[in-house]
Amino acid sequence: MSKLPRQSEEEQPQEPATASNGEGTLTAGQAAAGAVSVDSWPSVTVSLLVALATTVVVTLASHLVPEEHANTAVGVTFLVATWWMALRGDVASVRAYGLALGGLTEPVALAARRLAGDGLRAFGWALLMAAIFFPPFWIGFKLWWNVSGAFALTFPSDFHNRVLGQLLVIALPEEAFFRGFLQSALDGRWARRRWRILGAEVGLGWLLGAAIFAVGHLLTIPHPSRLGVFFPALLFGWMRARTGGIGASVVFHVMCNLYSTMLAEGYGLH
Secondary structure, eight states: OOOOOOOOGGGSOSSOOEEEOSSSEEEHHHHHHTOSSOOOOOOHHHHHHHHHHHHHHHHHHHHHSOHHHHHHHHHHHHHHHHIIIIISSOHHHHHHTTOOGGGTTSSSOOOHHHHHHHHHHHHHHHHHHHHHHHHHHHHHHHHHTTOOSOOOOOOOTTHHHHHHHIIIIIIHHHIIIIIIIIHHHHHHHTTTSEEEETTEEEEHHHHHHHHHHHHHHHHHSOOGGGGGGHHHHHHHHHHHHHHSSSHHHHHHHHHHHHHHHHHHHHTTOO
């Protein structure tokens, strides 16, 4: 597989935000752009063709595989595509795609301190985003669904299964593919087309990856409201760029899905 390029000095941000790379620091801009000792990103054409093929397979799986196994089939498809395109390389390549996850996916021995530190940072970022966005989302949820009754919080007996399902079957596969592989590869090729937004360097890959993510959701369940995931996808992509990896966006993705389900059940919509 192809590996990733080192940015020239004139392309590097002057005051970059930093994120742990497990052996010192790797700036968020460098992590997104692959500023490590690697050769070349996949071409834009290859990345988009992989995205198209994966979307087709995922769409077919969601409609043809029995309902109780459809989500698993979709998640496996995303993980296989990510492994093929991004996880078969060396340590530098895995880190450049933001897929290290504290060393879990790297072909090196795990370091407990690094794993714990990266995990705590991911949870910290996710909790911060939840504190900022969950309250206004609750208000928007009530207005959108015209909810008038009282909210009844319930704790489902299968909560642990829901968390594991959201993590392993939905959030991790989707974040690995869209924010890990696709956004990184596209922004790596379009390195000069970037914007600094609240400390994160994002580019056209950020926007296009979110758009493809939204279209994929529409194809699996044909309803216009499904396109609304474009906006949380922008936030997930911003988190990937800001932190230098997908850990925080994975955790926040899980929290968002569980939060939406909690609101729907609490207001009797499910």
